[in-house]
Amino acid sequence: MIADFAALPLAQKRxxxxxxxxxxxxxxxxxxxxxxxxxxxxxILLLICAPRLLRRWPLWTASVACIMLFLALHTLGGRYAYSNVPYDDWAQALMNATVSEAFGWTRNHYDRLVHFAFGALSVVPVLEVARRWGGLNGRGAALAALGWVLGISCLYEIFEWLLTIAAAGETADRYNGQQGDIWDAQKDMALAALGAMTVLALRSRIAISRRA
Structure with a gap:
């Protein structure tokens, strides 16, 4: 593991x-x-495996940065069990106003942000993998990225459902963070898909502009 870490580019080590x-x-x-x-x-498991994985299947630093940013957002959410991320307290301290008041929210929406970010930040690394090792280009790589986001989002929601069945009620509720929304799973998957499609559309627009 140490040797694998030492072999990584400096930016990725950081x-x-x-x-x-x-x-x-x-x-x-x-x-x-x-x-x-x-x-x-x-x-934790991904951090342990990352040096070996990145040495065996190297990625652009931009791809690694996208993955690390998503995990950073997840780590922050995990500290507060997602439903209790105190962004309103932070906004109140900085701007003397809360985000929930500004948008009329009645629930904590940090989990929605992270699901959108998962979709958006997955695009660059999945496109790289699809092109470098999957032999896909253009639409094929874009469909692979969207399929990855939808597939992983679906599997994660199934995992949360199984956890709800297996774990004690309070533990499952705190982990799942549904906050009483019966459509939470569907909204989470939709936001992940929206994040991916937004980035794919922006990349397509930029590519067209460069060719013009």
Missing amino acids: LLLLLVALLLAAQIAQPYPEVALLQHLPT
Whole structure:
């Protein structure tokens, strides 16, 4: 693992170390210890495997940055069990107004942001993988990126459903973060798809402009 890490480009080493630092900071005075392991275990495992994976299947630094940014957003959400990310408190301290008041929200929407970000930030790395190792170009790579986002989003929602069945009620509720919305899973998947389609549309527009 150390040898694999040492072989990575400097920028990618820094990105991994920044995520490690954020993950450690998120455990200080952990407000929801009962779900902390569930929230952060995937990130921990990915960080352990990342040096080997990136050495075996190298990615552009831009792709790694997209993955690390998503995991950073997830780590922040995981610290507060998603439903309790205090963005209104932060906004109140900075601007003397809250985000919820500005938009008329009655629930915490940080989870919606992260699902949208998952779709948007998945596009660059999946396009790279589809082109470099899948032999796809253009529409094929774009469809692969959209298919990845929809597929992973669906599997994640199934995992949350199974967790609800298997885990104790309060633990499952805190992890899932539905906040009483019976359409939470569908909205999460739709936002992930919207994030991916937004980035794909922007990339297509930029490519057309450059050819003009």
